[in-house]
Amino acid sequence: MAINHFVLFLLIFKTGFSAEISKFVQTGASVQLDLQTQPPELLYITWKNDKTENVFNYFHVAKMKTSFPPYQDRIEFNESSFSLTLKNMQKTDSGLYTVTITGASSKDIVDVYRVSVIDEVEAPVLTVNSNCSCSELCRFTCSGHNINISSIYNSGCSKEEVTSADDHILRLNCNTTFIMCNYSNPVSWKTDIKVVHELCPVKLDTFCMRSD
Template sequence: MALRLLLSCILLTTGFSAEISMLVQTGASLQLDIRTQEKLPDFDDFSWKNEKSENIAKYSSESKKVKLHDSYKNRVDFNNKSFSLTLKDTQKTDSGVYTAIASGQSDNNIVTYRVSVIDAVESPVLAVNSSWSSPDPCSFTCNGRYIIISSIYNSSSCSPEEVTSSDNHILRLNCSGDSIMCNYSNPVSWKNDTKKVNELCTVNQGPERLQAKEASLHLLWLIPVCLFTIGSLVVFGKLKKGAQKNEQTIYAEVDDNNKPQKSLEMLKKSENPQTVYDTAKDPGQTDVTIHTTPNDDHMNQVNVKQ
């Protein structure tokens, strides 16, 4: 207990203060303030030093001028009224300890910062699991760098999840309505990937809906077959009707002993096809009846008697 009090007294008399942690994204600017409500002690020089004890910026109370370190020129700004220091376009190499010191008859540490320059997170990726297949419930992954969450979207929801890595990166998964959201963040940045469920995967629709969908696909295949069949019937009907218009039929009643020679000769001379039917009569008499059907469907009858 006595040792702890002694250390506290030493810190107070020498002006040391606790470190203040500051996080900044790579490429961004960071302002370091003196953060004191009290008036600064009298000093000859005020400087900001890095952990290598290099004077990044040194201000003289006598000349009112600021001298910048060669390696920080064009990369820092010093405010000679607030005594703050701004680091511009920060890089990973800028991570470290920065201390503001007021120097006079003694050095007084005004404030100390521990700066960490962190890269922004990469965009997460929502993707379907390679093992998933329809019509099973949609199985997908929310993938951040070094962190993966696997989940299932069933009916209209999925279980919200959150995973934090050892380097303070956080991956969050959530579903809202028909949207799936994957958020990836660290202390200086965050990004997300949001997709509609039907963009990501086909949700299980149940056996009845699947059967209806398959039946509709079969009906689509039947349409061209039906059209082809109907077209064939129409063409065949037109051809048959045309053949019937050109057909002529002759009915002849003939005797077994006497053939209707005249009628046959007339048939041979005819330009249109004819059909002869013979019917046996009493001996000595031959009746030949010729029925012709011309193209105008008018029936002509020719009776030949011998």
């Protein structure tokens, strides 16, 4: 992998290039990669990944398109915008994608994309102590896959948010009607909602505070 990054560095050093662009895509979905720069007299477009595998070539003069395995059945190319769409993306497709744009000038242009393929987020779980009475505090927990927020509910509470190391975000929000637990990642989100008066009867003149 270090050698591949060194080769990529040499390629970028010798050509014009744009900053690395991050793209997130859900497993099984499609991702569109757009050219950041288009030379006035386009000759060739060459796509490769960080494994130095050819992905797609386009010879503009002859309108010749060539796709390479394992992408040959998963590519859609727009001959007007020159954008490349990769379909049915899998986690093994994650990595750097480099497009070299050759025009009439002697200096090629390089765009670099970091594509991250991730699974749809799991549904969060909102657990409420339904045994509480009007004279008791109502404790509940908003849980994601590897993070959680525990709180004490009375008549409402402030919004809270926790982010995990792998960019999953857990959000808690509640009012006099609902307790809402939202779990998301860069490609999806899901919510668990509980109706307050059905699960947690509380005094209306109290407030919510974070528990230890």
